Amino acid sequence: MPQKIKEDIFFIGIRDWDRRLFDELIPLPDGTSYNAYLVKGSEKIALIDTVDPTKKEALINQLKTLNLSELDFVISQHAEQDHSGVLPEVLNLYPKAKLVTNKKCQSLLMDLLLIPKDRFLIIEDGQRLSLGNKTLRFIFTPWVHWPETLCTYLEENKILFSCDFFGSHYATSKLFANEKEVYFPAKRYYAEIMMPFRKNIKRNLEKIEGFEIEMIAPSHGPIYFHPQFILDAYKQWVSDEVKNEVIIPYVSMHGSTEKMVNFFIDCLIQRGIGVKPFMLSKTDIGELAMAMVDAATIVLAAPMVLAGPHPLAIHTAYLANALRPKAKFASFIGSYAWGGKLLETIKGILSNFKGEFLEPILARGYPKKADFENLERLADEVLSKHKEIGII
Known part of the structure:
Protein backbone atom coordinates (compact mmCIF):
# COMPACT_ATOMS: atom_id res chain seq x y z
CA MET A 1 0.00 0.00 0.00
CA PRO A 2 1.13 3.60 -0.59
CA GLN A 3 2.77 5.19 2.45
CA LYS A 4 2.37 8.89 3.17
CA ILE A 5 5.64 10.80 3.57
CA LYS A 6 4.09 14.26 3.86
CA GLU A 7 0.81 15.80 2.76
CA ASP A 8 0.20 14.72 -0.88
CA ILE A 9 3.59 12.97 -1.09
CA PHE A 10 3.64 9.16 -1.12
CA PHE A 11 6.14 6.32 -1.15
CA ILE A 12 4.87 3.71 -3.62
CA GLY A 13 8.06 1.68 -3.89
CA ILE A 14 8.42 -2.07 -3.55
CA ARG A 15 10.51 -3.96 -1.01
CA ASP A 16 12.26 -6.98 -2.48
CA TRP A 17 12.91 -8.97 0.70
CA ASP A 18 14.35 -12.08 -0.94
CA ARG A 19 16.62 -10.76 -3.67
CA ARG A 20 20.18 -11.88 -2.98
CA LEU A 21 22.10 -10.83 -6.09
CA PHE A 22 22.14 -7.62 -8.11
CA ASP A 23 23.41 -7.42 -11.70
CA GLU A 24 24.30 -11.10 -11.28
CA LEU A 25 27.32 -9.83 -9.35
CA ILE A 26 26.59 -7.87 -6.15
CA PRO A 27 25.49 -9.84 -3.05
CA LEU A 28 22.38 -8.49 -1.31
CA PRO A 29 22.43 -9.89 2.24
CA ASP A 30 19.57 -7.56 3.28
CA GLY A 31 17.51 -7.63 0.08
CA THR A 32 16.69 -4.26 -1.47
CA SER A 33 13.87 -1.91 -2.40
CA TYR A 34 12.91 -0.09 -5.58
CA ASN A 35 11.62 3.29 -4.50
CA ALA A 36 9.04 5.21 -6.50
CA TYR A 37 7.32 8.36 -5.23
CA LEU A 38 4.11 10.16 -6.10
CA VAL A 39 3.73 13.94 -5.67
CA LYS A 40 0.28 15.51 -5.92
CA GLY A 41 0.20 19.21 -6.68
CA SER A 42 -2.90 21.42 -6.77
CA GLU A 43 -2.87 21.25 -10.58
CA LYS A 44 -0.65 18.38 -11.70
CA ILE A 45 0.51 14.97 -10.45
CA ALA A 46 4.00 13.50 -10.93
CA LEU A 47 5.38 10.01 -10.45
CA ILE A 48 9.11 9.89 -9.70
CA ASP A 49 10.65 6.70 -11.14
CA THR A 50 9.13 3.23 -11.32
CA VAL A 51 10.46 -0.13 -10.08
CA ASP A 52 12.20 -3.27 -11.25
CA PRO A 53 10.18 -5.06 -13.96
CA THR A 54 9.84 -8.13 -11.74
CA LYS A 55 7.63 -6.00 -9.46
CA LYS A 56 5.47 -4.48 -12.21
CA GLU A 57 2.15 -5.74 -10.89
CA ALA A 58 2.79 -4.47 -7.36
CA LEU A 59 3.52 -0.92 -8.58
CA ILE A 60 0.51 -0.82 -10.92
CA ASN A 61 -1.74 -1.99 -8.06
CA GLN A 62 -0.49 0.85 -5.84
CA LEU A 63 -1.15 3.41 -8.55
CA LYS A 64 -4.68 2.06 -8.93
CA THR A 65 -5.17 2.23 -5.15
CA LEU A 66 -4.54 5.99 -5.32
CA ASN A 67 -7.51 6.36 -7.72
CA LEU A 68 -5.71 8.71 -10.08
CA SER A 69 -7.91 9.89 -12.93
CA GLU A 70 -4.79 10.92 -14.79
CA LEU A 71 -1.06 11.18 -14.30
CA ASP A 72 0.57 14.26 -15.81
CA PHE A 73 4.29 13.56 -15.49
CA VAL A 74 6.57 10.59 -14.97
CA ILE A 75 10.06 11.67 -13.91
CA SER A 76 12.82 9.31 -14.99
CA GLN A 77 15.94 10.02 -12.96
CA HIS A 78 17.96 7.06 -14.22
CA ALA A 79 17.56 4.68 -17.16
CA GLU A 80 18.75 1.50 -15.43
CA GLN A 81 15.93 -1.02 -15.42
CA ASP A 82 15.52 -1.34 -11.64
CA HIS A 83 14.23 2.26 -11.85
CA SER A 84 12.80 2.44 -15.35
CA GLY A 85 11.60 -1.11 -15.97
CA VAL A 86 7.88 -0.42 -15.60
CA LEU A 87 7.83 2.85 -17.57
CA PRO A 88 6.20 1.29 -20.66
CA GLU A 89 3.31 -0.10 -18.60
CA VAL A 90 2.83 3.17 -16.69
CA LEU A 91 2.81 5.19 -19.91
CA ASN A 92 0.25 2.79 -21.40
CA LEU A 93 -1.92 3.13 -18.29
CA TYR A 94 -1.74 6.94 -18.44
CA PRO A 95 -1.60 7.84 -22.16
CA LYS A 96 -1.52 11.61 -21.58
CA ALA A 97 1.47 11.50 -19.22
CA LYS A 98 4.76 13.02 -20.34
CA LEU A 99 8.03 11.27 -19.54
CA VAL A 100 10.28 13.96 -18.05
CA THR A 101 14.04 13.51 -18.22
CA ASN A 102 17.24 14.81 -19.83
CA LYS A 103 18.50 14.13 -23.34
CA LYS A 104 21.00 11.47 -22.31
CA CYS A 105 18.38 9.54 -20.38
CA GLN A 106 15.93 9.90 -23.28
CA SER A 107 18.43 8.29 -25.62
CA LEU A 108 19.04 5.39 -23.23
CA LEU A 109 15.33 4.80 -22.57
CA MET A 110 14.56 4.78 -26.28
CA ASP A 111 17.25 2.13 -26.76
CA LEU A 112 16.60 0.05 -23.64
CA LEU A 113 12.79 0.15 -23.48
CA LEU A 114 11.79 1.27 -26.99
CA ILE A 115 9.82 4.25 -25.66
CA PRO A 116 8.71 6.51 -28.54
CA LYS A 117 10.22 9.98 -28.77
CA ASP A 118 6.91 11.82 -28.64
CA ARG A 119 6.27 10.70 -25.04
CA PHE A 120 9.22 12.72 -23.69
CA LEU A 121 9.46 16.18 -22.17
CA ILE A 122 13.15 17.12 -22.11
CA ILE A 123 14.42 19.27 -19.25
CA GLU A 124 17.71 21.07 -18.58
CA ASP A 125 19.85 21.22 -15.48
CA GLY A 126 18.24 23.53 -12.89
CA GLN A 127 14.92 23.71 -14.72
CA ARG A 128 11.68 23.84 -12.69
CA LEU A 129 8.41 22.03 -13.31
CA SER A 130 5.27 23.38 -11.64
CA LEU A 131 2.59 21.08 -10.25
CA GLY A 132 0.58 24.06 -9.00
CA ASN A 133 1.37 24.49 -5.33
CA LYS A 134 4.43 22.26 -5.59
CA THR A 135 7.56 22.83 -7.68
CA LEU A 136 10.04 20.24 -8.86
CA ARG A 137 13.58 21.40 -9.64
CA PHE A 138 15.94 19.12 -11.54
CA ILE A 139 19.59 18.72 -10.56
CA PHE A 140 21.81 16.85 -12.99
CA THR A 141 24.23 14.55 -11.15
CA PRO A 142 26.17 12.79 -13.92
CA TRP A 143 28.15 9.66 -13.10
CA VAL A 144 26.29 8.94 -9.90
CA HIS A 145 26.59 6.28 -11.21
CA TRP A 146 25.53 6.53 -14.89
CA PRO A 147 26.12 9.51 -17.19
CA GLU A 148 22.44 10.56 -17.33
CA THR A 149 21.55 10.45 -13.63
CA LEU A 150 19.61 13.33 -12.11
CA CYS A 151 17.99 14.24 -8.79
CA THR A 152 14.67 15.99 -8.21
CA TYR A 153 14.24 18.64 -5.51
CA LEU A 154 10.76 19.42 -4.21
CA GLU A 155 11.17 23.07 -3.28
CA GLU A 156 8.20 23.66 -0.98
CA ASN A 157 8.88 20.59 1.14
CA LYS A 158 12.69 20.66 0.84
CA ILE A 159 12.84 16.98 -0.17
CA LEU A 160 15.66 15.69 -2.37
CA PHE A 161 14.62 12.67 -4.42
CA SER A 162 18.20 11.53 -4.91
CA CYS A 163 17.93 8.46 -7.18
CA ASP A 164 20.91 6.13 -6.50
CA PHE A 165 22.74 8.92 -4.66
CA PHE A 166 22.72 8.02 -0.91
CA GLY A 167 20.95 4.71 -1.56
CA SER A 168 21.25 1.40 0.26
CA HIS A 169 20.36 -2.13 -0.71
CA TYR A 170 18.36 -2.64 2.45
CA ALA A 171 14.85 -4.01 2.64
CA THR A 172 13.14 -2.79 5.81
CA SER A 173 9.57 -2.22 6.93
CA LYS A 174 10.66 1.15 8.32
CA LEU A 175 9.93 4.02 5.95
CA PHE A 176 12.53 6.27 7.59
CA ALA A 177 16.13 5.30 8.22
CA ASN A 178 17.46 4.24 11.57
CA GLU A 179 21.00 5.63 11.37
CA LYS A 180 22.65 2.73 13.19
CA GLU A 181 20.86 0.14 11.06
CA VAL A 182 21.38 1.76 7.67
CA TYR A 183 25.00 2.94 8.02
CA PHE A 184 26.67 -0.29 6.87
CA PRO A 185 24.16 -1.08 4.07
CA ALA A 186 24.68 2.49 2.82
CA LYS A 187 28.46 2.16 3.03
CA ARG A 188 28.31 -1.18 1.27
CA TYR A 189 26.18 0.38 -1.47
CA TYR A 190 28.68 3.22 -1.83
CA ALA A 191 31.61 0.79 -1.96
CA GLU A 192 30.11 -1.53 -4.55
CA ILE A 193 28.44 1.01 -6.83
CA MET A 194 29.61 4.56 -6.16
CA MET A 195 33.29 4.28 -5.23
CA PRO A 196 34.56 4.10 -8.84
CA PHE A 197 33.02 7.57 -9.34
CA ARG A 198 34.38 9.12 -6.13
CA LYS A 199 35.59 12.35 -7.76
CA ASN A 200 32.32 12.84 -9.64
CA ILE A 201 30.36 12.22 -6.46
CA LYS A 202 32.49 14.76 -4.61
CA ARG A 203 31.61 17.38 -7.25
CA ASN A 204 27.92 16.50 -7.04
CA LEU A 205 27.97 16.71 -3.24
CA GLU A 206 29.28 20.25 -3.65
CA LYS A 207 26.53 20.93 -6.19
CA ILE A 208 23.70 20.13 -3.77
CA GLU A 209 25.26 22.07 -0.87
CA GLY A 210 23.33 25.17 -1.91
CA PHE A 211 19.99 23.45 -1.34
CA GLU A 212 18.15 23.41 1.97
CA ILE A 213 17.45 19.71 2.40
CA GLU A 214 15.17 18.46 5.17
CA MET A 215 14.70 14.96 3.79
CA ILE A 216 16.50 12.70 1.31
CA ALA A 217 14.38 10.10 -0.49
CA PRO A 218 16.70 7.73 -2.39
CA SER A 219 15.75 5.09 -4.95
CA HIS A 220 16.94 2.19 -2.78
CA GLY A 221 16.59 1.75 0.97
CA PRO A 222 14.84 3.87 3.62
CA ILE A 223 14.29 7.63 3.54
CA TYR A 224 16.59 9.92 5.52
CA PHE A 225 14.48 12.10 7.82
CA HIS A 226 17.71 13.53 9.28
CA PRO A 227 19.81 13.81 6.09
CA GLN A 228 22.93 15.33 7.62
CA PHE A 229 23.89 11.83 8.79
CA ILE A 230 24.25 10.43 5.28
CA LEU A 231 25.65 13.68 3.86
CA ASP A 232 28.46 13.60 6.45
CA ALA A 233 29.13 9.92 5.77
CA TYR A 234 29.47 10.55 2.02
CA LYS A 235 31.81 13.49 2.60
CA GLN A 236 34.06 11.17 4.61
CA TRP A 237 33.92 8.34 2.08
CA VAL A 238 34.74 10.53 -0.93
CA SER A 239 37.51 12.42 0.87
CA ASP A 240 41.18 11.57 0.40
CA GLU A 241 41.47 10.56 4.04
CA VAL A 242 42.50 6.95 4.77
CA LYS A 243 42.75 4.94 7.97
CA ASN A 244 45.67 3.11 9.56
CA GLU A 245 44.47 -0.18 8.07
CA VAL A 246 45.82 -2.88 5.78
Whole structure:
Protein backbone atom coordinates (compact mmCIF):
# COMPACT_ATOMS: atom_id res chain seq x y z
CA MET A 1 0.00 0.00 0.00
CA PRO A 2 1.13 3.60 -0.59
CA GLN A 3 2.77 5.19 2.45
CA LYS A 4 2.37 8.89 3.17
CA ILE A 5 5.64 10.80 3.57
CA LYS A 6 4.09 14.26 3.86
CA GLU A 7 0.81 15.80 2.76
CA ASP A 8 0.20 14.72 -0.88
CA ILE A 9 3.59 12.97 -1.09
CA PHE A 10 3.64 9.16 -1.12
CA PHE A 11 6.14 6.32 -1.15
CA ILE A 12 4.87 3.71 -3.62
CA GLY A 13 8.06 1.68 -3.89
CA ILE A 14 8.42 -2.07 -3.55
CA ARG A 15 10.51 -3.96 -1.01
CA ASP A 16 12.26 -6.98 -2.48
CA TRP A 17 12.91 -8.97 0.70
CA ASP A 18 14.35 -12.08 -0.94
CA ARG A 19 16.62 -10.76 -3.67
CA ARG A 20 20.18 -11.88 -2.98
CA LEU A 21 22.10 -10.83 -6.09
CA PHE A 22 22.14 -7.62 -8.11
CA ASP A 23 23.41 -7.42 -11.70
CA GLU A 24 24.30 -11.10 -11.28
CA LEU A 25 27.32 -9.83 -9.35
CA ILE A 26 26.59 -7.87 -6.15
CA PRO A 27 25.49 -9.84 -3.05
CA LEU A 28 22.38 -8.49 -1.31
CA PRO A 29 22.43 -9.89 2.24
CA ASP A 30 19.57 -7.56 3.28
CA GLY A 31 17.51 -7.63 0.08
CA THR A 32 16.69 -4.26 -1.47
CA SER A 33 13.87 -1.91 -2.40
CA TYR A 34 12.91 -0.09 -5.58
CA ASN A 35 11.62 3.29 -4.50
CA ALA A 36 9.04 5.21 -6.50
CA TYR A 37 7.32 8.36 -5.23
CA LEU A 38 4.11 10.16 -6.10
CA VAL A 39 3.73 13.94 -5.67
CA LYS A 40 0.28 15.51 -5.92
CA GLY A 41 0.20 19.21 -6.68
CA SER A 42 -2.90 21.42 -6.77
CA GLU A 43 -2.87 21.25 -10.58
CA LYS A 44 -0.65 18.38 -11.70
CA ILE A 45 0.51 14.97 -10.45
CA ALA A 46 4.00 13.50 -10.93
CA LEU A 47 5.38 10.01 -10.45
CA ILE A 48 9.11 9.89 -9.70
CA ASP A 49 10.65 6.70 -11.14
CA THR A 50 9.13 3.23 -11.32
CA VAL A 51 10.46 -0.13 -10.08
CA ASP A 52 12.20 -3.27 -11.25
CA PRO A 53 10.18 -5.06 -13.96
CA THR A 54 9.84 -8.13 -11.74
CA LYS A 55 7.63 -6.00 -9.46
CA LYS A 56 5.47 -4.48 -12.21
CA GLU A 57 2.15 -5.74 -10.89
CA ALA A 58 2.79 -4.47 -7.36
CA LEU A 59 3.52 -0.92 -8.58
CA ILE A 60 0.51 -0.82 -10.92
CA ASN A 61 -1.74 -1.99 -8.06
CA GLN A 62 -0.49 0.85 -5.84
CA LEU A 63 -1.15 3.41 -8.55
CA LYS A 64 -4.68 2.06 -8.93
CA THR A 65 -5.17 2.23 -5.15
CA LEU A 66 -4.54 5.99 -5.32
CA ASN A 67 -7.51 6.36 -7.72
CA LEU A 68 -5.71 8.71 -10.08
CA SER A 69 -7.91 9.89 -12.93
CA GLU A 70 -4.79 10.92 -14.79
CA LEU A 71 -1.06 11.18 -14.30
CA ASP A 72 0.57 14.26 -15.81
CA PHE A 73 4.29 13.56 -15.49
CA VAL A 74 6.57 10.59 -14.97
CA ILE A 75 10.06 11.67 -13.91
CA SER A 76 12.82 9.31 -14.99
CA GLN A 77 15.94 10.02 -12.96
CA HIS A 78 17.96 7.06 -14.22
CA ALA A 79 17.56 4.68 -17.16
CA GLU A 80 18.75 1.50 -15.43
CA GLN A 81 15.93 -1.02 -15.42
CA ASP A 82 15.52 -1.34 -11.64
CA HIS A 83 14.23 2.26 -11.85
CA SER A 84 12.80 2.44 -15.35
CA GLY A 85 11.60 -1.11 -15.97
CA VAL A 86 7.88 -0.42 -15.60
CA LEU A 87 7.83 2.85 -17.57
CA PRO A 88 6.20 1.29 -20.66
CA GLU A 89 3.31 -0.10 -18.60
CA VAL A 90 2.83 3.17 -16.69
CA LEU A 91 2.81 5.19 -19.91
CA ASN A 92 0.25 2.79 -21.40
CA LEU A 93 -1.92 3.13 -18.29
CA TYR A 94 -1.74 6.94 -18.44
CA PRO A 95 -1.60 7.84 -22.16
CA LYS A 96 -1.52 11.61 -21.58
CA ALA A 97 1.47 11.50 -19.22
CA LYS A 98 4.76 13.02 -20.34
CA LEU A 99 8.03 11.27 -19.54
CA VAL A 100 10.28 13.96 -18.05
CA THR A 101 14.04 13.51 -18.22
CA ASN A 102 17.24 14.81 -19.83
CA LYS A 103 18.50 14.13 -23.34
CA LYS A 104 21.00 11.47 -22.31
CA CYS A 105 18.38 9.54 -20.38
CA GLN A 106 15.93 9.90 -23.28
CA SER A 107 18.43 8.29 -25.62
CA LEU A 108 19.04 5.39 -23.23
CA LEU A 109 15.33 4.80 -22.57
CA MET A 110 14.56 4.78 -26.28
CA ASP A 111 17.25 2.13 -26.76
CA LEU A 112 16.60 0.05 -23.64
CA LEU A 113 12.79 0.15 -23.48
CA LEU A 114 11.79 1.27 -26.99
CA ILE A 115 9.82 4.25 -25.66
CA PRO A 116 8.71 6.51 -28.54
CA LYS A 117 10.22 9.98 -28.77
CA ASP A 118 6.91 11.82 -28.64
CA ARG A 119 6.27 10.70 -25.04
CA PHE A 120 9.22 12.72 -23.69
CA LEU A 121 9.46 16.18 -22.17
CA ILE A 122 13.15 17.12 -22.11
CA ILE A 123 14.42 19.27 -19.25
CA GLU A 124 17.71 21.07 -18.58
CA ASP A 125 19.85 21.22 -15.48
CA GLY A 126 18.24 23.53 -12.89
CA GLN A 127 14.92 23.71 -14.72
CA ARG A 128 11.68 23.84 -12.69
CA LEU A 129 8.41 22.03 -13.31
CA SER A 130 5.27 23.38 -11.64
CA LEU A 131 2.59 21.08 -10.25
CA GLY A 132 0.58 24.06 -9.00
CA ASN A 133 1.37 24.49 -5.33
CA LYS A 134 4.43 22.26 -5.59
CA THR A 135 7.56 22.83 -7.68
CA LEU A 136 10.04 20.24 -8.86
CA ARG A 137 13.58 21.40 -9.64
CA PHE A 138 15.94 19.12 -11.54
CA ILE A 139 19.59 18.72 -10.56
CA PHE A 140 21.81 16.85 -12.99
CA THR A 141 24.23 14.55 -11.15
CA PRO A 142 26.17 12.79 -13.92
CA TRP A 143 28.15 9.66 -13.10
CA VAL A 144 26.29 8.94 -9.90
CA HIS A 145 26.59 6.28 -11.21
CA TRP A 146 25.53 6.53 -14.89
CA PRO A 147 26.12 9.51 -17.19
CA GLU A 148 22.44 10.56 -17.33
CA THR A 149 21.55 10.45 -13.63
CA LEU A 150 19.61 13.33 -12.11
CA CYS A 151 17.99 14.24 -8.79
CA THR A 152 14.67 15.99 -8.21
CA TYR A 153 14.24 18.64 -5.51
CA LEU A 154 10.76 19.42 -4.21
CA GLU A 155 11.17 23.07 -3.28
CA GLU A 156 8.20 23.66 -0.98
CA ASN A 157 8.88 20.59 1.14
CA LYS A 158 12.69 20.66 0.84
CA ILE A 159 12.84 16.98 -0.17
CA LEU A 160 15.66 15.69 -2.37
CA PHE A 161 14.62 12.67 -4.42
CA SER A 162 18.20 11.53 -4.91
CA CYS A 163 17.93 8.46 -7.18
CA ASP A 164 20.91 6.13 -6.50
CA PHE A 165 22.74 8.92 -4.66
CA PHE A 166 22.72 8.02 -0.91
CA GLY A 167 20.95 4.71 -1.56
CA SER A 168 21.25 1.40 0.26
CA HIS A 169 20.36 -2.13 -0.71
CA TYR A 170 18.36 -2.64 2.45
CA ALA A 171 14.85 -4.01 2.64
CA THR A 172 13.14 -2.79 5.81
CA SER A 173 9.57 -2.22 6.93
CA LYS A 174 10.66 1.15 8.32
CA LEU A 175 9.93 4.02 5.95
CA PHE A 176 12.53 6.27 7.59
CA ALA A 177 16.13 5.30 8.22
CA ASN A 178 17.46 4.24 11.57
CA GLU A 179 21.00 5.63 11.37
CA LYS A 180 22.65 2.73 13.19
CA GLU A 181 20.86 0.14 11.06
CA VAL A 182 21.38 1.76 7.67
CA TYR A 183 25.00 2.94 8.02
CA PHE A 184 26.67 -0.29 6.87
CA PRO A 185 24.16 -1.08 4.07
CA ALA A 186 24.68 2.49 2.82
CA LYS A 187 28.46 2.16 3.03
CA ARG A 188 28.31 -1.18 1.27
CA TYR A 189 26.18 0.38 -1.47
CA TYR A 190 28.68 3.22 -1.83
CA ALA A 191 31.61 0.79 -1.96
CA GLU A 192 30.11 -1.53 -4.55
CA ILE A 193 28.44 1.01 -6.83
CA MET A 194 29.61 4.56 -6.16
CA MET A 195 33.29 4.28 -5.23
CA PRO A 196 34.56 4.10 -8.84
CA PHE A 197 33.02 7.57 -9.34
CA ARG A 198 34.38 9.12 -6.13
CA LYS A 199 35.59 12.35 -7.76
CA ASN A 200 32.32 12.84 -9.64
CA ILE A 201 30.36 12.22 -6.46
CA LYS A 202 32.49 14.76 -4.61
CA ARG A 203 31.61 17.38 -7.25
CA ASN A 204 27.92 16.50 -7.04
CA LEU A 205 27.97 16.71 -3.24
CA GLU A 206 29.28 20.25 -3.65
CA LYS A 207 26.53 20.93 -6.19
CA ILE A 208 23.70 20.13 -3.77
CA GLU A 209 25.26 22.07 -0.87
CA GLY A 210 23.33 25.17 -1.91
CA PHE A 211 19.99 23.45 -1.34
CA GLU A 212 18.15 23.41 1.97
CA ILE A 213 17.45 19.71 2.40
CA GLU A 214 15.17 18.46 5.17
CA MET A 215 14.70 14.96 3.79
CA ILE A 216 16.50 12.70 1.31
CA ALA A 217 14.38 10.10 -0.49
CA PRO A 218 16.70 7.73 -2.39
CA SER A 219 15.75 5.09 -4.95
CA HIS A 220 16.94 2.19 -2.78
CA GLY A 221 16.59 1.75 0.97
CA PRO A 222 14.84 3.87 3.62
CA ILE A 223 14.29 7.63 3.54
CA TYR A 224 16.59 9.92 5.52
CA PHE A 225 14.48 12.10 7.82
CA HIS A 226 17.71 13.53 9.28
CA PRO A 227 19.81 13.81 6.09
CA GLN A 228 22.93 15.33 7.62
CA PHE A 229 23.89 11.83 8.79
CA ILE A 230 24.25 10.43 5.28
CA LEU A 231 25.65 13.68 3.86
CA ASP A 232 28.46 13.60 6.45
CA ALA A 233 29.13 9.92 5.77
CA TYR A 234 29.47 10.55 2.02
CA LYS A 235 31.81 13.49 2.60
CA GLN A 236 34.06 11.17 4.61
CA TRP A 237 33.92 8.34 2.08
CA VAL A 238 34.74 10.53 -0.93
CA SER A 239 37.51 12.42 0.87
CA ASP A 240 41.18 11.57 0.40
CA GLU A 241 41.47 10.56 4.04
CA VAL A 242 42.50 6.95 4.77
CA LYS A 243 42.75 4.94 7.97
CA ASN A 244 45.67 3.11 9.56
CA GLU A 245 44.47 -0.18 8.07
CA VAL A 246 45.82 -2.88 5.78
CA ILE A 247 43.40 -5.18 3.98
CA ILE A 248 44.75 -8.54 2.86
CA PRO A 249 42.65 -10.40 0.27
CA TYR A 250 44.28 -13.83 0.00
CA VAL A 251 43.98 -17.33 -1.38
CA SER A 252 46.17 -20.32 -0.61
CA MET A 253 46.19 -23.78 -2.18
CA HIS A 254 48.71 -25.80 -0.16
CA GLY A 255 49.31 -23.57 2.85
CA SER A 256 52.43 -21.65 1.84
CA THR A 257 50.71 -18.33 1.10
CA GLU A 258 48.44 -18.69 4.12
CA LYS A 259 51.48 -19.20 6.36
CA MET A 260 52.97 -15.97 5.01
CA VAL A 261 49.70 -14.09 5.45
CA ASN A 262 49.25 -15.18 9.07
CA PHE A 263 52.82 -14.20 9.91
CA PHE A 264 52.38 -10.84 8.20
CA ILE A 265 49.14 -10.19 10.08
CA ASP A 266 50.96 -10.70 13.38
CA CYS A 267 53.75 -8.36 12.23
CA LEU A 268 51.26 -5.60 11.45
CA ILE A 269 49.35 -6.02 14.71
CA GLN A 270 52.59 -5.79 16.68
CA ARG A 271 53.22 -2.44 14.99
CA GLY A 272 49.82 -1.04 15.89
CA ILE A 273 48.36 -1.31 12.37
CA GLY A 274 44.76 -2.41 11.83
CA VAL A 275 44.37 -5.53 9.69
CA LYS A 276 41.41 -6.94 7.78
CA PRO A 277 42.15 -10.30 6.06
CA PHE A 278 39.73 -11.77 3.50
CA MET A 279 40.00 -15.40 2.39
CA LEU A 280 38.95 -15.08 -1.24
CA SER A 281 37.49 -18.58 -1.56
CA LYS A 282 34.91 -17.69 1.12
CA THR A 283 34.61 -13.91 1.39
CA ASP A 284 31.65 -11.74 0.46
CA ILE A 285 32.94 -9.28 -2.15
CA GLY A 286 30.69 -6.59 -0.68
CA GLU A 287 32.51 -6.87 2.65
CA LEU A 288 35.82 -6.61 0.81
CA ALA A 289 34.62 -3.58 -1.15
CA MET A 290 33.54 -1.86 2.09
CA ALA A 291 36.98 -2.41 3.57
CA MET A 292 38.51 -0.75 0.51
CA VAL A 293 36.67 2.51 1.23
CA ASP A 294 39.01 3.53 4.06
CA ALA A 295 42.16 1.36 4.04
CA ALA A 296 45.52 3.02 3.48
CA THR A 297 47.16 -0.17 2.13
CA ILE A 298 46.07 -3.21 0.16
CA VAL A 299 48.25 -6.33 0.13
CA LEU A 300 47.04 -9.05 -2.24
CA ALA A 301 48.31 -12.55 -1.46
CA ALA A 302 48.15 -15.60 -3.72
CA PRO A 303 50.10 -18.53 -5.11
CA MET A 304 50.98 -19.00 -8.74
CA VAL A 305 48.83 -21.32 -10.84
CA LEU A 306 50.60 -22.53 -13.98
CA ALA A 307 52.32 -19.34 -15.22
CA GLY A 308 50.22 -16.71 -13.47
CA PRO A 309 48.36 -15.71 -10.29
CA HIS A 310 45.55 -17.79 -8.85
CA PRO A 311 42.29 -16.89 -10.70
CA LEU A 312 40.70 -15.58 -7.48
CA ALA A 313 43.58 -13.12 -7.13
CA ILE A 314 43.09 -12.02 -10.74
CA HIS A 315 39.39 -11.46 -10.07
CA THR A 316 40.16 -9.45 -6.93
CA ALA A 317 42.76 -7.31 -8.71
CA TYR A 318 40.22 -6.63 -11.46
CA LEU A 319 37.61 -5.70 -8.83
CA ALA A 320 40.02 -3.34 -7.04
CA ASN A 321 40.98 -1.75 -10.33
CA ALA A 322 37.32 -1.19 -11.22
CA LEU A 323 36.36 0.18 -7.79
CA ARG A 324 39.34 2.59 -7.68
CA PRO A 325 39.78 2.76 -3.90
CA LYS A 326 41.74 5.67 -2.43
CA ALA A 327 44.43 3.42 -0.90
CA LYS A 328 47.87 5.03 -0.93
CA PHE A 329 49.98 1.85 -0.99
CA ALA A 330 49.79 -1.66 -2.41
CA SER A 331 51.93 -4.78 -2.38
CA PHE A 332 51.84 -8.50 -3.08
CA ILE A 333 52.68 -11.64 -1.12
CA GLY A 334 52.86 -14.98 -2.82
CA SER A 335 54.48 -18.33 -3.40
CA TYR A 336 55.50 -20.18 -6.51
CA ALA A 337 57.15 -23.41 -7.62
CA TRP A 338 58.74 -22.28 -10.88
CA GLY A 339 58.97 -19.17 -13.05
CA GLY A 340 56.01 -17.22 -14.35
CA LYS A 341 54.44 -13.77 -14.71
CA LEU A 342 52.74 -13.52 -11.36
CA LEU A 343 53.67 -9.94 -10.48
CA GLU A 344 53.54 -8.63 -14.03
CA THR A 345 49.97 -9.90 -14.42
CA ILE A 346 48.75 -8.32 -11.18
CA LYS A 347 50.39 -4.96 -11.87
CA GLY A 348 49.02 -4.99 -15.40
CA ILE A 349 45.48 -5.41 -14.08
CA LEU A 350 45.88 -2.61 -11.52
CA SER A 351 46.25 0.08 -14.17
CA ASN A 352 43.99 2.54 -12.30
CA PHE A 353 45.98 2.41 -9.07
CA LYS A 354 47.77 5.73 -8.60
CA GLY A 355 49.45 4.99 -5.27
CA GLU A 356 52.85 3.54 -4.46
CA PHE A 357 53.73 -0.12 -4.95
CA LEU A 358 55.80 -1.49 -2.09
CA GLU A 359 58.34 -4.24 -2.79
CA PRO A 360 56.52 -7.62 -3.00
CA ILE A 361 57.50 -10.77 -1.12
CA LEU A 362 57.62 -13.99 -3.12
CA ALA A 363 58.60 -17.33 -1.62
CA ARG A 364 59.70 -20.28 -3.67
CA GLY A 365 57.77 -23.16 -2.20
CA TYR A 366 57.19 -23.15 1.54
CA PRO A 367 58.35 -19.87 3.15
CA LYS A 368 61.78 -19.97 4.76
CA LYS A 369 63.64 -17.83 7.28
CA ALA A 370 64.61 -15.22 4.69
CA ASP A 371 60.99 -14.93 3.54
CA PHE A 372 59.76 -14.28 7.08
CA GLU A 373 62.48 -11.67 7.52
CA ASN A 374 61.28 -10.00 4.32
CA LEU A 375 57.72 -9.96 5.67
CA GLU A 376 59.04 -8.21 8.80
CA ARG A 377 60.71 -5.69 6.51
CA LEU A 378 57.48 -5.13 4.55
CA ALA A 379 55.60 -4.56 7.82
CA ASP A 380 58.23 -1.99 8.82
CA GLU A 381 57.84 -0.29 5.47
CA VAL A 382 54.05 -0.15 5.82
CA LEU A 383 54.49 1.37 9.29
CA SER A 384 56.90 3.97 7.92
CA LYS A 385 54.58 4.87 5.03
CA HIS A 386 51.57 5.24 7.33
CA LYS A 387 53.58 7.55 9.55
CA GLU A 388 54.65 9.60 6.53
CA ILE A 389 51.05 10.37 5.61
CA GLY A 390 50.13 11.15 9.21
CA ILE A 391 47.67 8.38 10.06
CA ILE A 392 49.79 7.05 12.94
